[in-house]
Amino acid sequence: xxxxxxxxxxxxxxxxxxxxxxxxxxxxxxxxxxxxxxxxxxxxxxxxxxxxxxxxxxxxxxxxxxxxxxxxxxxxxxxxxxxxxxxxxxxxxxxxxxxxxxxxxxxxxxxxxxxxxxxxxxxxxxxxxxxxxxxxxxxxxxxxxxxxxxxxxxxxxxxxxxxxxxxxxxxxxxxxxxxxxxxxxxxxxxxxxxxxxxxxxxxxxxxxxxxxxxxxxxxxxxxxxxxxxxxxxxxxxxxxxxxxxxxxxxxxxxxxxxxxxxxxxxxxxxxxxxxxxxxxxxxxx
Amino acid sequence: xxxxxxxxxxxxxxxxxxxxxxxxxxxxxxxxxxxxxxxxxxxxxxxxxxxxxxxxxxxxxxxxxxxxxxxxxxxxxxxxxxxxxxxxxxxxxxxxxxxxxxxxxxxxxxxx
Numbered sequence: 001x002x003x004x005x006x007x008x009x010x011x012x013x014x015x016x017x018x019x020x021x022x023x024x025x026x027x028x029x030x031x032x033x034x035x036x037x038x039x040x041x042x043x044x045x046x047x048x049x050x051x052x053x054x055x056x057x058x059x060x061x062x063x064x065x066x067x068x069x070x071x072x073x074x075x076x077x078x079x080x081x082x083x084x085x086x087x088x089x090x091x092x093x094x095x096x097x098x099x100x101x102x103x104x105x106x107x108x109x110x111x112x113x114x115x116x117x118x119x120x121x122x123x124x125x126x127x128x129x130x131x132x133x134x135x136x137x138x139x140x141x142x143x144x145x146x147x148x149x150x151x152x153x154x155x156x157x158x159x160x161x162x163x164x165x166x167x168x169x170x171x172x173x174x175x176x177x178x179x180x181x182x183x184x185x186x187x188x189x190x191x192x193x194x195x196x197x198x199x200x201x202x203x204x205x206x207x208x209x210x211x212x213x214x215x216x217x218x219x220x221x222x223x224x225x226x227x228x229x230x231x232x233x234x235x236x237x238x239x240x241x242x243x244x245x246x247x248x249x250x251x252x253x254x255x256x257x258x259x260x261x262x263x264x265x266x267x268x269x270x271x272x273x274x275x276x277x278x279x280x281x282x283x284x285x
Numbered sequence: 286x287x288x289x290x291x292x293x294x295x296x297x298x299x300x301x302x303x304x305x306x307x308x309x310x311x312x313x314x315x316x317x318x319x320x321x322x323x324x325x326x327x328x329x330x331x332x333x334x335x336x337x338x339x340x341x342x343x344x345x346x347x348x349x350x351x352x353x354x355x356x357x358x359x360x361x362x363x364x365x366x367x368x369x370x371x372x373x374x375x376x377x378x379x380x381x382x383x384x385x386x387x388x389x390x391x392x393x394x395x396x397x
Contacts, residue, residue, distance in 0.1 A: 231377040234340040235347060240307040241340035245371050273368075277306055277337070 008282055009239065010040045012191035013055070015048030016181030016198020016226070017174070020253070022047035023068060023260045024246045025197055026061045027267025032195075033061075035275055037282065041127040043185045045175035048198065049130045049155035053148050056128035057119060065260055071111045074255040077161065079104040084163070098135055098171050101163030102211075105153075108162065112149045119148045129189065130155050131175035131182045135164045140178035142185055143167075160214055176201075180226040183233040183241060192239040193281055195274075197267070200226060202251070240281060246270040288316050296392045297325040302334035305342030313342070317349040317360075326358025329391040333364035338372055350382060359383065363391040 013032075015025045025048065032039065044052025050071070054064040081104045087094035121128055121144055130143045132154035143151035146167075154165040154172035164171045175182065181198030201219035204212045234241055246266040252259055286303035297320050305313055320328060328349070338346075350360040361383045365373065373379050385391035 227375060227377040230375055231343075234343045234376050237340055239340075243339075243372060243375060245368075245375070273337075277304060277308075277339070280308055281306075 005038055005282075009192035010190055011038065011282070012041045012043060012186035012189070012194045013039050013052075014043040014181060014183050014186050014194055014196040014198070015045070015052045016196065017046030017048060017176035017201070017222070018199030019047040020072065020256050020260065021199045021246075021248070021263055022051050022197075023065065023263040024244075024267025024270070025051040025055065026064055027246070027264040027269070028195070028197060028244055028271040029055055029064075030061050030264075030268050031271035031275060035279065037278065039126055041129065041186060041189055041191060042124075043129045043131070043182050043189075044155070045131045045180065045182045046155055046158075049152045049175065052128060052130060053116065053119075053124075053152060056124035056126045057116075057148075058125045061264070065264065067115050069257045069260060071115050072255065072257055076108050076111070076255075077103045079107065081105070081163070099163045101157075101161060103161050105162050108156075109149075109153060112152055116148045116152070121145045121148060121151075123148075127189075129182075129185050131179065131185060132157070132165070132167075132172040133175055133178040135171040135173050138178060140175070140182065140184075141168075141170065141172055142182075159218060160211065176222050179229050180222050181230060183230065183237070187233060187237050193278070194237065194239075194241045195244060195278070196241060197244045197246070197270075198226065202253075242274055242278065244270045244274060286312060288313065290316070290320070292325075293329075293392050296327050296329055296395055298329045298331060298388055298392065300331035300334070300388075304337040304339075305335060305345060306337065306339040307341040310339075310341035310345040314345045314348060317345065317352075321349070321352045321356065326353040326356040327395050328353055328358065328360045329363055329385075329388055330360060331363050331388050332366065332369060333387075335366060335369050338369050343372070343376055343378060346378065346382065359395070361385060361391045361394060363388045 042052045042056045084100050087096040130151040132141045150167050155175040157165050157173045164173045186194045200223045204216045207213050286309035289300040291298050353360045363385045364387050
């Protein structure tokens with residue numbers, strides 16, 4: 001991925017939430033590279049934050065895919081956070097507080113450190129912005145400096161699953177809770193052409209546990225938030241927003257990393273459909 | 286993008302072919318504005334051959350739907366194709382625009 005043309009429109013790539021589906025961003029990356037289309041900034045949120053960071057740090061598609069497959073596996077949620085779970089039923093004894101999360105987050109943190117080490121935003125080859133949400137105020141928080149691991153960990157703090165992450169004196173939860181597709185960050189940073197990819201949260205097929213009940217409510221809220229924010233950003237932006245919307249014939253679950261090649265392929269296919277227009281917009285068609 | 290306009294009684298049918306985007310939206314807005322200025326505020330836009338709409342296209346639609354409704358008319362869409370429908374749904378436009386499966390149904394939806 002190359003930086004944008006200093007004399008042309010400022011191009012942003014915005015990667016929203018969507019867990020494994022966000023790997024479709026690597027398909028988009030392949031197309032942009034093949035077409036020689038440079039990018040001036042990358043914005044990521046939730047699952048999209050992983051790919052935004054990988055792309056901004058200059059990882060190639062194959063490398064980024066392999067890193068994701070090592071990082072994002074079902075094992076991540078296999079160790080329960082027993083203290084948190086007990087605090088639900090016995091808050092007087094175990095002390096329920098804002099650090100609630102059902103899963104022990106030690107493994108995800110170790111894997112993020114394995115993948116990104118001590119990289120900071122200053123190491124990004126393309127300006128990078130990652131978003132999370134302030135647990136206490138609901139405000140969107142945009143990371144643009146400091147350790148990348150901190151920002152990703154905050155951005156993927158899936159409610160109920162991973163405990164909120166303390167950073168910069170705030171408690172932060174998943175970026176999707178303030179904006180599942182943070183196009184507004186790119187607008188604020190002066191982007192003209194905004195290529196965006198994001199996904200609606202899946203609805204539960206069956207509500208057979210309190211967690212699924214909670215996830216269903218979360219999906220309803222976040223999907224409506226996605227649409228209302230996207231509508232506002234489309235109407236507010238002075239230039240162009242191009243949504244890249246891959247279609248998946250199969251349902252993609254949270255840890256379906258074996259489907260990543262398929263997801264990338266669909267991302268590539270969806271991006272290819274927009275190439276002629278993108279080229280014309282950038283004066284290269 | 287190609288625009289074809291024809292009159293069906295009091296309804297103006299504007300058929301669009303191609304993409305509605307930053308390069309073409311101005312042409313479409315001009316066409317819509319001409320109709321509204323001429324008092325044709327009951328408009329059906331035939332989207333059967335619209336391949337894509339971007340944010341510029343959405344802004345063009347919003348401007349026209351506001352203008353027509355302010356003057357007692359409406360802009361209604363017909364035969365919206367799946368790719369365009371996904372953008373309209375994602376941006377919440379399906380909540381504010383009336384969509385119909387074909388031009389006939391859209392024309393018939395206006396009171397006589």
